[in-house]
Amino acid sequence: VLAQLQNAPCLRIPLKDGFALPENFAELAEGANIAMLARPNAPTGNSFPKKDVERLCASFKGIVLIDEAYVDFAEDDCVDFVKRFPNAIISRTFSKSRSLAGLRFGYALANERIIEGMMKVKDSYNVNYLTQRLALASLKAPAYLAATVAKVKASREKLAEELRKLGFKVEPSQTNFLFAAPPSGDGKAFFLALRERKILVRYFPGPRTGTYVRITVGTPEQMDAFVAAAKSALKA
């Protein structure tokens, strides 16, 4: 959206089968100033092998922005890239694992030269006082974060198992959601059937994504309600 506002051309690079990063990403993106990817990815939920992102950073001429919004639910991160690649930026948010979406607080990690450039175009007072204080309070409560993440991961694995039993194709997830395709392969029909049952999931139209829905992992009670609705929807 921000690129469009500046009339900056945007090029979409499709993932390969299995939602994998194309080996020739750097080549496909040649000439661009920034290559962006989310790791773990959204809405598919999978992560990319670290060496694939490494290869991109090493071979791409511009900035590589790695959005780690869901990293706290993942098995590893790319934070070491900041010291290893002068063109890597890691972005993170307090909106997911820290349950602070209302705060609109995020941050970037990159080498000094990149951060200096970002500071030059940063608006004054871009993070207000309360947000600063609350973000700091969150950083000082690592045990709460760890407990939340552990609960979400446990619920995620339980849900994945239940969905697979029901015949869903469930993508491996390193996030707080599951990307799951109903047995019919009709994501939209399943989304609509769930909506009738007052359960909202996300549906992404498209030849590949359209066979899935994205299910955010909630509390155990919410997941029980979801599974009951999913069973009812499959029967209907």
Next chain:
Amino acid sequence: VLAQLQNAPCLRIPLKDGFALPENFAELAEGANIAMLARPNAPTGNSFPKKDVERLCASFKGIVLIDEAYVDFAEDDCVDFVKRFPNAIISRTFSKSRSLAGLRFGYALANERIIEGMMKVKDSYNVNYLTQRLALASLKAPAYLAATVAKVKASREKLAEELRKLGFKVEPSQTNFLFAAPPSGDGKAFFLALRERKILVRYFPGPRTGTYVRITVGTPEQMDAFVAAAKSALKA
């Protein structure tokens, strides 16, 4: 700052003697997309006759942005311009009269067409949840605002009187600060003498502004401390 970031040329239009708006403002700004002014003005503290701003709105081809940051301390406002001039934008802030500078919350008033244009380039979630709730709470407490403003205005007038007795040239103020020139006409020396006495005011270098300092109106106790320090500084 934001205009510079976009490489947009900026033209400064000097005020006339007595910090008045030039009659030919529209002519001087011809070709610009936006003409900006603060009413009441900062750091001088005076307001401009409404008819002068009216004339500007009527004759200028582009947008006229009237920053009313200090309007709650003023005798009148330009809010009626929003319905009368298709090119007028009023901007306001919760950082001054509402004592919520840490919130970084402001808003604009303009006709529907202008607001629609602003919405097109607005970032997503640009005002976080807590800020929205606190700004609403402030709007629902008009008595607190009125009491604060009354106290500031009373302190401002008392301070102006004391400064005039001490030989200062005090500009008429419709804000929460006074723009006052010490008898010496040397704003910088007075600023430095106050700083030695642990009192911080603002000094703005320049042929006209440099003869003044800007004194923010604080609590009565703070103003007593300021006057004592000012007397001591004048003697030194």
